[in-house]
Amino acid sequence: MARRGQELREHILETAKFAFLEDGFERTSMDAVAARAGTSKRSLYAHFPTKDVLFHAVVEHIRGSFGGRIRTPATYSDDPREAAVRYCGRFVQLLHWSAAARMIRLGIAEADRLPDLAAGLYDVLFGTTAADLAAYLTTALDLTPGRAEAISHELFGLVLHPTLPRLLFGLEPLVDELPDESTLASDVDLDRIRRLLREVLPAEA
Structure with missing residues (x-):
């Protein structure tokens, strides 16, 4: 079952945390976070409109x-x-x-x-x-x-x-x-x- 709502948000945050730690802020793209989290860019941007x-x-x-x-x-x-x-x-x-x-x-x-x-x-x-x-x-x-x-x-x-x-x-x-x-x-x-x-x-x- 696909993650939704708060569950998806928490999953994205955990994924993004490790992406930032491994690659740094500059080299971490929103596309890469979406791919690692197994979600669409549309869903990612719905929760977090910018990388900042x-x-x-x-x-x-x-x-x-x-x-x-x-x-x-x-x-x-x-x-x-x-x-x-x-x-x-x-x-x-x-x-x-x-x-x-x-x-x-x-x-x-x-x-x-x-x-x-x-x-x-x-x-x-x-x-x-x-x-x-x-x-x-x-x-x-x-x-x-x-x-x-x-x-x-x-x-x-x-x-x-x-x-x-x-x-x-x-x-x-x-x-x-x-x-x-x-x-x-x-x-x-x-x-x-x-x-x-x-x-x-x-x-x-």
């Missing part, structure tokens, strides 16, 4: 799927500090997923031509994640919003260096399959993140 609109929709699609995979800090532990550690660790673990790393590279490559799209992708992966941690710290540790935001951004900056640049430059291996949260402790140095957390948020704070 399609790419915007892919970014929003990634926002939802990434958020579902990282969840919220409170789901990781009843202890607020350990929850923050494991939340940051899960973020690092997901960055090793080839789909995430390649999407970051794509956003950087298109930043000059499509600054709004690049900014949206940054917000999906980094802005929202840091904001969610700040909101959690505000409530769980009774911090002021300003202090929680500063701690969140400082912690993520420390946690991501030097892992993120090494991943972007191909100095650390990527994994093709979505990392399983059950292997978090073996995939990521959580003790390092605990030490970093103590630096930005001492135990007596």
